[in-house]
Amino acid sequence: MYNITIIAGARPNFMKIAPIIHAIQKAKSEGFAMDFRLVHTGQHYDKNMSGSFFDQLQIPEPHVNLECSGGSHAEQTANIMVSFEQELLANPANLVLVVGDVTSTMACALVAQKLHTKVAHVEGGIRSDDWTMPEEINRLVTDSITNYFFTTSDTANKNLRESGVNDDQIFFVGNTMIDTLFKQRPNFIKPQVWTDLGLSEKAYIVMTLHRPANVDEEAQLKHMIDEIIANTNNLPLVFPVHPRTAKILKGLNISHPRLHMVEPLSYLEFNYLVERAKAVITDSGGITEEASMLRVPCLTLRDNTERPETITLGTNELVGTNPKNIKPYLNKLFEGNWKSGNEIPLWDGHTAERIVDVLKRFIPNC
């Protein structure tokens, strides 16, 4: 039996692992000698940051939850490493599969490689080249000890080749997050906030902010929100607030009749809102991918992106972190000059099948 330990820790991981698990289950039912063990590190633990994703995306109960939440990045990394080392020693695997760029991704890759277990990284090779982002450090460390890279873009392939990775370690398969998006699109759920606020199609904006660069500095966060409010043509702003951001906002007392701060939404509710929005304003990487594929204009409040194809092919524009940049981009949106977006190679809903086709080749005597 070829045993794959799959790691999930934080919200953006769950939509990436769901289709891989389903594809492994299918391969297993067809007689392929592969199985998986799902390890939740517990990095995210709230029902609306974690539990609801398992329910909605039909992800099976994790075999184990390491319950490593909270603490500084160093504490979180260390706690996950100590717990995952015990887990992997007790339940050895042929392969540890990590996804994305969160702390759990890096911590578990390190443990696996030190126990001489091969590592596969789904979404390997993407780079923002911004070393102030914790995610970029996680990507660099993870990719420096990964054996098999499942990539989302040709840029990622190029980055990996330039850093000395051999072609036979790189598998350009597409984007598992988009597998989930396409599969779940017919199941999106109208959230309560839609009815409560009397929202209508293309007549509101969704915003999310959680990057330390934007939210950890009170003045920066306030300035950004003020600029957004001032330049959104009387449209309601629906703002599902990440726990990190909520902590900072508490002290800021920001309020405006058009600004509607709500709890983080479940996957199916959030994407219902995105699909029908006039635009999305965000600092998340994953949301730029989803908005692009749903053909919704996306304004990214960051100075860089590790996902350039969302700009060259998708509906995303890099607004930057200077709040003064927000107005011209919103003007462009309201003038009706936003790009409508194109398809992105291999973001077609079949990425997980391609990943599992590669994994089948790893089964001994297959």
Ligand code: UD1
């Ligand atoms: C993490 C990821 C980031 C991802 C984001 C999505 C890293 C370095 N960052 O950032 O890439 O885009 O998740 O959500 O891994 N908290 C709760 N409830 C939860 C989860 C977190 O209250 O369910 C609190 C934590 O206690 C902490 C804060 O939110 O105080 C931040 O959580 P943390 O996991 O450290 O990083 P994120 O900012 O969520």
